[in-house]
Amino acid sequence: MKIALSQINPKTADCKKNTETMAKELANTNSDVLQVFPELSLCGSPLYGLADYQDLYTDSMHYAEELSNQNKDFIFGMPLRQEGKAYNAMVFVREGQVQALSTKQNLTPFDSGFSKGRGIELIEYNQKSIAFGFLDDLEAFVAQSKKASLVICSANVVFELDKQQHLLQKLQPLVRRLACPLIVVNRCGAEGRYVFNGGSFVMQPNGNLAEQLPLFEPQTLVVETEKLQSLRQNPLSRPEKLFGASVLGIRDYFHKNSIPKAVIGLSGGIDSALVVALAVEALGKENVVGVLLPSEYSTSHSITDATRSAELLGIKYYTIPIKESFTTILSSLSPVFANLPFSLAEENLQSRIRCCILMGIANKIGAALLNTSNKSEAAVGYGTLYGDTSGGIGPIGDMYKTQVWELSKWINRNGEVIPQNSITKAPSAELRPDQKDSDSLPEYDLLDQILYQHLEERKDKSEIIAAGFDKEIVEKVLRLVKINEWKRRQAAPSLKMTSSTFGLDIQIPVS
C-alpha cells in the first residue's frame, strides 16, 4: 500500500491557508496513495482558548467540506463539535467521502477545551485492516491487542533536544507488540515558543526505522508499506538541532505574525552576536537591523566586536550612544537619588534606556525586537527586567551559555560568521567599570552543570551537593533561581529547546 507522509507547517487559526496547503499537497500526489497529514492540520495548534469558541468549529467545518471535495484518499486533523462536546479528531476521507473518525482519548495540555474521545479506530481499506488516529493514543491501542496490518498515527510533537531519539526508543517495543508497520506523521513549523520539529517516520514491524523525514522542514514522502527497508540513522548533532530549531522559530515568528524586520541590540558579546547570525539565516540580511548602544562603561573591544558582527553578516546597523540619555534621566531622578551611592538602580537604568531606544526603533520601522538572553542568565536573574530581558521572542533563551558557545563555534566551522573575539573573551554586562559576569556568578562551565542537574534532572540541593559540587556555590545558585522567578514571568518568551523551559515546564512560586 502506498502512503504519503505529508509533514506540513500549518498556521494556527488560519484554516483557509492550511486548507490551501493541504489541497496543493493532495493535487501533487497520485490517486492510488493514501495521504496522511499531522494532528490538527486544518487549524494548527496549540489552540489554547480558541477551542472554547464556536467559530473555530464553524470555520473548520466549512474548510473541511471544501477539502473533502478533493476526490482523493487522505487523513487529516481538525477540531469537531458533536452533541455539545468538542473533540480533537482525525478524519479518514475516501474518494471525497468521510469514512471514519478517530477522536483523541489521551488528552494533553494542548487539548484544553476538548473532551475525551474514543482513541485509535480500525478501518477496512483496500482489503486491509488499518488502524488510524493519534500518536498519544498508541499505547492504549497496543494494550487492546487488536490486529491491524498497518498503524497510522498523526502527531504534534514539540521539539526538545533529545525528544526524537526518546520517542523512537519508546515506540520500538510498542511496534514489536503490534507486529506491523507504524507510520507517524508529525507537523513542522513554529508557533510562538513551540517548535514542531517534523521528523515524521516509518517503523518496520521489528522496530527498526525504515524512513525518516528531515527535521525542521515541510516535506512529503511516499512509501510502499510492503517494501520497507532498514534506514541507517544519521541523527543531527546538538548544535545542528539548536540551529535548525532556533532558525525555524525565528522565521515562523516573523512570517506568521507578518512582521517584516528584526531589530537586535549588538553589545559585542557572544549572545547578541549569535542571535543576529541566527536572525540573518532566518530572515535574510536585508531584514535585520543591528543597533550598537555604547555607554560610558563600554570597552573599546565591545564596539569593535559589535561592528565586526554586523559587518561579517552584511546587515545595516546604527550606533546610538546612551551616555547623554543616561545623564539626563539620572539628573531628573536627583530628587530621589540625591547623594545616594551608585547601585543596581543605575546599572538597570542603562539597560532600560537601551530597551527604550531599541523598542523606539522597532516601533518606528515596523519591526520586532529580538531578545538576546540565554538560559543561564535567565535562571540566575542576571538581566534587567524591561531592559535586556525584553523582546518579541528569545531565540536562545532556552540555551545554556555553554550551548551558546558550542553553537557559535559550530556556526563558525567553515569561517568566521560570529566574531572570534566575541567567542573567546570573558563575558561582561559592562554596566559598571571593569565588570565581569564572573564577579557575581560562578564560571559558566560550573554554573551550567549545577543548573542542568537542578532544572533538567530535577535534583534538589542535597542531591547536587552529594554529586560532588561545592555546598556554598550550589546554595547560592539555587537561591538565585528561586528568587528571580518574578523576572522570568515578564521576560521575553523564549523558544523551547529543552525539557525544562522556564514558564512552560518549570514554574516556581512567586508569592
Added chain:
Amino acid sequence: MKIALSQINPKTADCKKNTETMAKELANTNSDVLQVFPELSLCGSPLYGLADYQDLYTDSMHYAEELSNQNKDFIFGMPLRQEGKAYNAMVFVREGQVQALSTKQNLTPFDSGFSKGRGIELIEYNQKSIAFGFLDDLEAFVAQSKKASLVICSANVVFELDKQQHLLQKLQPLVRRLACPLIVVNRCGAEGRYVFNGGSFVMQPNGNLAEQLPLFEPQTLVVETEKLQSLRQNPLSRPEKLFGASVLGIRDYFHKNSIPKAVIGLSGGIDSALVVALAVEALGKENVVGVLLPSEYSTSHSITDATRSAELLGIKYYTIPIKESFTTILSSLSPVFANLPFSLAEENLQSRIRCCILMGIANKIGAALLNTSNKSEAAVGYGTLYGDTSGGIGPIGDMYKTQVWELSKWINRNGEVIPQNSITKAPSAELRPDQKDSDSLPEYDLLDQILYQHLEERKDKSEIIAAGFDKEIVEKVLRLVKINEWKRRQAAPSLKMTSSTFGLDIQIPVS
C-alpha cells in the same frame, strides 16, 4: 462533636512558618475539639514545579512530625511521597498519632506533580463515622453512597467574583444526598496572582448554610455539629469583594516577598488613583510612594488630580517631569527617526521613559512598582509594553474599566479618598495633544459589555453581533483582543478576580 475550622493563610514553601501558625492555632483550642486546616496547609500552594523536588517532601515530613507532637486531634494538609509516588494528602492526627490519610483523587492543575490518590476516607472517631479529605473529591464520594455522620473537606478555592455563591449552590444537592453536615475549610491569603478567599463554611444536611467565616481574613471558628442553625446570609457586594481581594493580594505580595514599599506612577487618572488607594489600605501610607511624571502633553488637571490623590491619602510623592529625558533620547534616535512623522513610537517612548524612572526609584529605595492597568485596556492592548504595562503585580489588571469606576465610587462612599475629578473626567493616555481613550476605542460602557460577552461568556463574533451589538465595533474589539496577546504575555501579572483572567484562563495563540 466540636470542630474547629481553622482558615489560615499559609505561605508557599515555608513549612516552618506554616507549622508555627498551625501550632499556635492548636494551642489556642481546647483538646475536646477536632481542628481542621485547609488543603496543603503545611507547605502552601500553588507549588508548581516544587512538587518535582525531593526537598519539598523531606521538609514537609520533618515539620509534619514536629506538628504531630502536639497532643491534639486535628486534620492538616501536606505533600507526601509513598512508594515512589507523590500525593496531595490530608492527614488525620489523634492525640499525636497519625490515624488516617486521604490522598487526592480528582487532581486539578494546581496538583501538577502529584499522582491520583484514593479520595475521601472514612474513619471512626468518637463512635461516629466521619468522612474526611478534599473538596475536589466530594462529588466522587457522594456517588459512592457511603454513610457518614459528618463530612469534612479541606480546600484551596481561588477567589473569583461569583465563585463562593456558585460553590454553595453546587454543593447543596450533594449535601442533601449525603444527609449529614458538611464542613469545608478553605485557606485565605494570596500567592502571586491567586487570592484564596477563605469563606470556610458549615452546611446543614438540608443544604442550608449554618456558619460562614469571613472572606479575605484568617480566622478560627469552633462549631458543635449537633447544634447547627440556619445562617442568614449577607453576601458582600461586588465592590466589597473587589476591594477585599485586591487589598489582600497587594498586602500578601509585598509581605510574603519581604518588599517593604510600593512605588506608583500617578497620572491623575482613575486607574492610578484607585491603585494608590488600595496600596495605602494594604501597606499603610508610610510604605507607599507616588511619582508624578508629567510630559509636555500632560494637562494641568492631570497634575492637580494626581497631587490631590497623593494628598488625600497622605503619602510621600515626587514630581519628575519627563520632557528633557524624552527630548534627549529622541534626539539620540535621530539617525533612525530623521524626519519621519510623530507616531506610536514617540507615544510609547514617553511611557517607557516613565517605566525607567519608576523602576529606577523602586530599585533605589528597595520597593516594587505597582502596575495600574485595567482589564479593558489589557484586552484591547491600550498600553505600552515595557512602559505602563510594567510592575511587580497588577491589582486592577483583572477588573474592567467600569468596575474600576464602580470600586472607586464605593471607596468614596463616605468621603473623597479618590479625587472626584479622576472619577468623572474622560480617560486619556495624554501621550499626544488632546488625546482621549475614546479616540481609538469605543466608550468603556460599550467596550466592557462586548468584552464581557467575549471573555467571560466565551461568545464568538457572530454570537455577540446576534445579541444586538454593532458588527463593525464587535469586529474591531475582537480583533484588538486577538492581536494584542503578545503584549499581555509580558505584562505585569494581575490579581485574578474573574473566571477569565488573561494568562490563566484565557490564552490566545501568538504565532
